[in-house]
Amino acid sequence: MTQRPSPDVISEYKEFVAWDAPTRWFHWINALAVLALIATGLVILNDDALGLSAGGKILLKSIHASFGYVMAINLLWRFIWAFYGDRYTGWRGILPGGSGYLTSLRAYVLSFLSGEPQQFVGHNPLARIGISVLFLLLLIQLTTGLVIAGTDLFWPPFGHWFAQWVAAPGVDPTSVQPGASDLIDKASYQAMRAFRAPFVQVHEFAFYALAVVITLHIIAVVLTELHEGGSITSAMFTGRKILTRKPPDAP
Template sequence: MSELKCYGVWDAGIRWFHWINVLCVTALAVVGLVILNAGDLGVHNAGKVMLKTVHAWIGYVFALNLLWRIVWGFWGNRHARWRSILPGGRGYFQALRRYTAAFFSSQPEQYLGHNPIGRLSVIAMLLLMATQAVTGLVLAGTDLFQPPIGHWIAQWVAAPGVAPDSLAPYAPEMYGASAYEAMRAYRKPVAVVHLYTFYILAVIVILHVAAVIVTELREGGGIISAMFTGRKVISGCPVDEEPCKSDISS
């Protein structure tokens, strides 16, 4: 029987990002679904403004946390860095084929960091979340006149004689009709991308959670607990540990 060894894997920066992100995505999804179904739920304009304001403020935390993760990809430990996350590169596709074959065998390969399939999942989620962050910031500006573009949107749609800084959401008497219609036409494709990216992200997140559970059951190693403790307990030699790399290539 192989000896169990404890390895430090996820640093504090990664763990904080992960759990803040889980809370933000969950809260954004719940509030967003309420906004999406506000008409059926009988929510009036004042309620919509409140919900959208809450959604936007959570979105700011989400966007800043995502920006932190992007930066930490250059400064974190070796498992947090982009070279350990981005799919592709020398030997990646060979490792992907080998991992996939081993996963369905009686001897699955164990990784300290993200396995080759996990890299694909992580990058897909990061790209989708970045899309949500950018489109969400645009929508916060067009719906609520909030930063970073709300000031320019307010200047665009303010009716003659109305101070842009005084504009309020759902106050059509304060808007120039033609400018407001033009702004809504600009907003529409952004809102569509935001909505359908949410649906895709929801599916990817569900698949990600399912994959983590299945991998934990098949391979062990404490994948789930490692996001709390930062450590994995693995029997044998992980594929992405330097001595094992030497063994595989020899």
């Protein structure tokens, strides 16, 4: 008995434009910056065990925070671009929710389990949850990181405010440097460190959460590529996906 092809199967491969250039640039700049932040963050976590000097620790935090600015500017730019992006790169293609979202999530999961997964031009409904969690964790790292860069290095945008807080009476806050104990008021410095502590805790916790979510992200990409094809990894370079089934989110 001959099997009739499913009506959703396109007889030829078809190419779809998925990711615009700003989204692709964002993705790879973010991936490289986060990799550098994880590597330098891991050294900061183990700085005492590695026997780093006080000066070495400040240099290390400066390198880490410099990568942090790259990541922060890139991420904020992506959030702005999501207001201008199309159906795949804008907020409606990223955030889970909106009319019919739960139905499409159910349909996608069922199709995945059946062994004939639906192919999406943009993010599939499950991926939208993953990408949103990633964005949220990156936003938490960005916010807490900028506060700690202010408390530890007196760097913008909050550094000037912290320098004013801890400067000893009569000392110009702009001259306060990390490690310059003669320029600071000890009691104010202790109060500032107490204020800083929860931000460092959240920064560290979000780091572990990010490590888990980034691993899941990579596993999901590999599984999708293996089960659904669609050249989804090269699509982040070329912008184009090659699909064999009719995508539910095609224009």
